[in-house]
Amino acid sequence: MSRDHQYALDVVWTPTTQGGTADVRRFGRQHQVSADGVGVLEGSADPTFRGDVDRWNPEQLLVASLAQCHMLTYLWLAALDGIVVTSYVDHATGTMVESGGAGQFHEVTLHPVVEVAPGTDVGAAESLHARVGEYCFIARSVNFPVRHEVQTTIAAQTPPDSREAN
Structure with a gap:
């Protein structure tokens, strides 16, 4: 018997600088991952890729x-x-x-x-x-x-x- 399991979450990125992604080196990589009932996970890119070391x-x-x-x-x-x-x-x-x-x-x-x-x-x-x-x-x-x-x-x-x- 086969069963399907569905997983839903939201990933939200909000620009931290004027102009959004106009400058590939300057746009913020910070974002939030959330799902009903489990709170927010603070995310970013790996620091090697201009991400925030304090975020997952x-x-x-x-x-x-x-x-x-x-x-x-x-x-x-x-x-x-x-x-x-x-x-x-x-x-x-x-x-x-x-x-x-x-x-x-x-x-x-x-x-x-x-x-x-x-x-x-x-x-x-x-x-x-x-x-x-x-x-x-x-x-x-x-x-x-x-x-x-x-x-x-x-x-x-x-x-x-x-x-x-x-």
Whole structure:
């Protein structure tokens, strides 16, 4: 069975200088991205392309989308497999190659640092990352590799509460 999912948002750019885009080097790249119920995301171009360093750029958002989708899918698969994840942090990176004024992503590498509950089979926990690509909607939609360099640790055993011992 096939289901369609629709996503709607607004991107609004307002000129910051007189004349709009009359000068390619001077027009403002600041804009806002919004969707019902989630507030406003302040956006701009990458600083390399005359953007504002204090705002999110589309390239960062693409890497963030892949990292979020991987994490959420991984957590879902872990829960299905009975693997208890106690912490998840990703230090994702992406490489875009620019040539002749155009660019495209060459790859994104996710660097998840995952902590699992004591007694967890670390190999089983790490093997789930390879399965994420079968389900992650965003990774399945891009035309470049999404790699993962995973680090998995076991959470510290917490001592039993002394009150429970009585």
